[in-house]
Amino acid sequence: METRTPYDAFLHDTHTILSWMATPVGITCLGFLGILSHRFYFIRGEHHMQAPLYIAMWVLATALISTLSWLVDHGFEYYGPRETGISAILRITAVLNCAFFFPLFTSVAVYRLSEHPLRGFPGPRLAAVSKLWHVYHMLRAKNYILLEDLQTRYGNIVRTGPQELTIIHPDILGVIGGHGTPCIKAPVYDIQRPLVSLNTIRTKQGYASRRKRWDDALGLSTSYIPDKERRVRHFATLLIQQLQASSGCPINMTTWFSHFAFDVMTDLAFGRSFDLAQNLDPTSKLHHAPALLSRGINLLRFFMPAPWIGILCVKAAPYVPVISREWNNAQKWAADMCDVRLEQGKEADGEHRQDAFSRFTTSARRDKDEDSLDRLALYGDAFTFAIAGSHTTAAVLTMLFYELARRPELQGRARREAVEAGLTATVREDQNMMEMNDVVVAWDKLPLLDGCINESLRLYPVLPTAGLRQTVDKPVKVGETLIPPQTIIVAPRWLIGRLESAFEQALDFIPERWTTKPHMVKNPVAFSPFANGRHTCPGKQLGLLEVRMAAAMILVNFEFSLDPGLENQTRVVDQLEDAFTANPGKLEIIFESLN
Numbered sequence: 001m002e003t004r005t006p007y008d009a010f011l012h013d014t015h016t017i018l019s020w021m022a023t024p025v026g027i028t029c030l031g032f033l034g035i036l037s038h039r040f041y042f043i044r045g046e047h048h049m050q051a052p053l054y055i056a057m058w059v060l061a062t063a064l065i066s067t068l069s070w071l072v073d074h075g076f077e078y079y080g081p082r083e084t085g086i087s088a089i090l091r092i093t094a095v096l097n098c099a100f101f102f103p104l105f106t107s108v109a110v111y112r113l114s115e116h117p118l119r120g121f122p123g124p125r126l127a128a129v130s131k132l133w134h135v136y137h138m139l140r141a142k143n144y145i146l147l148e149d150l151q152t153r154y155g156n157i158v159r160t161g162p163q164e165l166t167i168i169h170p171d172i173l174g175v176i177g178g179h180g181t182p183c184i185k186a187p188v189y190d191i192q193r194p195l196v197s198l199n200t201i202r203t204k205q206g207y208a209s210r211r212k213r214w215d216d217a218l219g220l221s222t223s224y225i226p227d228k229e230r231r232v233r234h235f236a237t238l239l240i241q242q243l244q245a246s247s248g249c250p251i252n253m254t255t256w257f258s259h260f261a262f263d264v265m266t267d268l269a270f271g272r273s274f275d276l277a278q279n280l281d282p283t284s285k286l287h288h289a290p291a292l293l294s295r296g297i298n299l300l301r302f303f304m305p306a307p308w309i310g311i312l313c314v315k316a317a318p319y320v321p322v323i324s325r326e327w328n329n330a331q332k333w334a335a336d337m338c339d340v341r342l343e344q345g346k347e348a349d350g351e352h353r354q355d356a357f358s359r360f361t362t363s364a365r366r367d368k369d370e371d372s373l374d375r376l377a378l379y380g381d382a383f384t385f386a387i388a389g390s391h392t393t394a395a396v397l398t399m400l401f402y403e404l405a406r407r408p409e410l411q412g413r414a415r416r417e418a419v420e421a422g423l424t425a426t427v428r429e430d431q432n433m434m435e436m437n438d439v440v441v442a443w444d445k446l447p448l449l450d451g452c453i454n455e456s457l458r459l460y461p462v463l464p465t466a467g468l469r470q471t472v473d474k475p476v477k478v479g480e481t482l483i484p485p486q487t488i489i490v491a492p493r494w495l496i497g498r499l500e501s502a503f504e505q506a507l508d509f510i511p512e513r514w515t516t517k518p519h520m521v522k523n524p525v526a527f528s529p530f531a532n533g534r535h536t537c538p539g540k541q542l543g544l545l546e547v548r549m550a551a552a553m554i555l556v557n558f559e560f561s562l563d564p565g566l567e568n569q570t571r572v573v574d575q576l577e578d579a580f581t582a583n584p585g586k587l588e589i590i591f592e593s594l595n
C-alpha cells in the first residue's frame with residue numbers, strides 16, 4: 001500500500017480547496033468577500049497612494065493560485081492521469097478573479113450611481129462610475145474643451161467623476177481658495193511623491209514653514225528687487241537683440257518666449273543661465289531642456305483625472321521605463337540642477353547675486369527648518385520652480401502677444417503708455433544690455449498694459465482647468481448649491497473667466513474693463529489668475545515683472561503683427577494644450593524694428 005507523504009497531503013488539500021473555490025458555493029463566498037471589501041474598506045478614505053500595493057497584492061495572489069494549480073497538476077502526474085493542464089490553470093485563475101472582482105466592481109458602480117451623495121448632480125453616467133472615462137477622453141480631447149462641452153450639455157455644475165464636481169460659477173474660486181476656506185488640495189497633488197514641494201503639500205501641516213522658505217527665496221526685500229529687475233532686463237534685451245536680427249521674418253514666438261522664461265528661471269532659481277535667448281535656433285526648435293520639462297508635465301493630462309494611474313506609472317518606471325520616462329526625466333533634470341547648485345555651495349553667491357535656491361537654503365538653515373532641507377523636499381521644490389517659474393510666464397507672454405499682434409490700435413496705445421512712462425527704444429544689436437537703458441521705470445504703473453495682461457490671464461489662464469481642491473468633513477455652499485463633504489472640486493478658470501454672469505462681453509478682449517470701465521467686471525471674485533488665500537502664487541510679483549518688462553521693452557522697440565498665413569490666425573489657441581499648465585500652440589509674429 002502506497003504511503004502518503006506530507007507533500008502529497010498538501011497537494012491533496014490544495015486540490016480540494018481550489019476545487020471548492022471553483023464550485024458555486026465557493027464562487028458565491030468569494031463574491032461576498034468582494035462586496036464586503038468594498039462596503040467596509042474601499043468605500044472609505046483615499047486609496048490612490050496604495051494603488052501600487054493593491055496591484056502587487058493582486059499579482060501575488062494570482063501568481064500564488066497559478067503556482068498552486070500548477071503544483072497540483074504536476075503532482076497528479078505521478079498518481080494518475082492529468083486532471084488539469086495549462087488551460088485549466090488559466091481557467092481557475094480567471095474564474096477566481098471574476099468571482100471576486102465582478103461583484104466588487106458591481107457594488108462600486110451601484111453605490112456610485114444610486115447611493116453616493118453626488119448621485120443627484122447631472123453628468124455622464126460613465127463619468128459617475130469611473131474616472132477611467134475621463135482618462136479615455138484625454139487621449140483625444142483637451143480638458144478645457146471637454147469641460148466646455150459638458151457645460152453645454154449639463155449646465156454649470158457637472159458630476160465629472162465618482163467623487164468629483166466641475167463647478168463653473170463666479171464664486172467658486174473664492175469658496176475653494178479664499179482665506180479660511182475649509183477645502184484642501186485634491187489627491188492629484190500627491191503625484192510627485194516621494195518628492196514634496198510647496199505646491200504638493202495638501203494640508204496645513206508643514207505648509208507654513210515651507211511657504212516661509214519660498215517667500216524668502218523670492219523675497220521682495222528692497223535689496224533684492226533691483227538685482228531681480230536687472231537680471232530680467234538682461235534676458236529681455238537678449239531676446240530683443242535676436243528679434244532685431246530677424247526683423248521682417250515670421251518668428252515662432254511660442255518657442256522664443258519659452259526660451260526667455262527658461263533663461264530667467266534658471267538664472268534666478270539656480271544662478272545658472274543657459275542663455276537660450278542668445279543662441280536661438282533659427283528654426284525655432286524648442287531647446288532640449290525646456291522641451292524635456294514640457295514633455296514631462298504633459299503626462300499630467302492623464303494623471304490629473306486619475307492620480308492612481310500616475311502613482312502606478314511612477315512606481316513602475318524603474319521596471320517599465322517607457323511608461324513614464326518623460327515624467328521621470330523632467331524630475332531628474334530638476335534634481336540634477338539642485339545637486340549641482342548644492343555642490344557649488346556658497347561660493348556661487350556673488351556679492352549682490354544670490355539666487356532663489358541660495359536664499360531658500362539660507363532661510364531654512366537660519367530657522368533650523370530641517371524638513372525644507374531634506375533632499376526630497378529640495379528636489380520637489382526645484383521641479384516646481386522649473387515648471388511654475390517658466391511655463392507660466394512663457395504662456396502669458398505668448399497669449400498677450402497674440403492679442404496685441406492682432407490689434408494694431410491697442411498695440412499703439414500700449415506703446416505710447418510705455419514711452420510716456422520713460423521707456424525708450426534703445427536696444428541695439430551691438431549693445432551690451434547690462435549698461436543699457438538705465439532709466440527707472442515704474443513697471444507697475446502701466447495700466448493699459450496691465451489691463452491687457454489681465455485680459456490674457458482671464459481668457460487664457462495658465463492653469464486652464466487645474467488647481468483641484470476637495471471639501472473635507474463639512475459641506476460648502478456655492479450659490480444656492482450645497483457641495484457635500486469629501487467632494488473633489490474642479491474650478492476651470494478657462495470657463496469661469498468666460499462667464500457672462502461675471503464679465504460683460506465675456507468673450508471679447510477688452511483691457512479697459514480693468515481701467516476705465518470697471519462695470520464690465522461684474523464679479524471680481526471670478527478672476528483669480530494667481531489663486532488666492534493660503535495658496536496664492538508666491539511667484540506672482542516675479543511673474544508679473546517678467547511679463548511687464550519683456551512686453552513693454554518689445555513694444556517700444558517694435559511694431560508687430562501676426563504672420564498673415566491663414567492657419568496662423570488661431571493656431572496658438574486651437575493647439576493650446578492643457579496639461580496642468582497651458583502650453584500654447586505655435587504663434588508666428590513678424591516684427592518691424594522702430595529703431
Ligand code: HEM
Pocket residue numbers: 198199200214384385388389390392393396457462463466467468528529530531534535536537538539540542543544547
Ligand atoms: C504670470 C505668471 C504666473 C501665474 C499666472 C501663476 C499662477 C499660479 C496659480 C494659479 C497657482 C495655484 C496653483 C494650484 O492651485 O495648484 C500658482 C501657484 C504657485 N506658483 Fe505661480 N504663477 C505664475 C508665476 C510663477 C512664478 C514665476 C513662480 C516661481 C518662480 C511661481 C511659483 C508658484 C508656486 C511655488 C506655487 C504653489 C503655491 C502653493 O501651492 O501654495 N509662479 N501660480
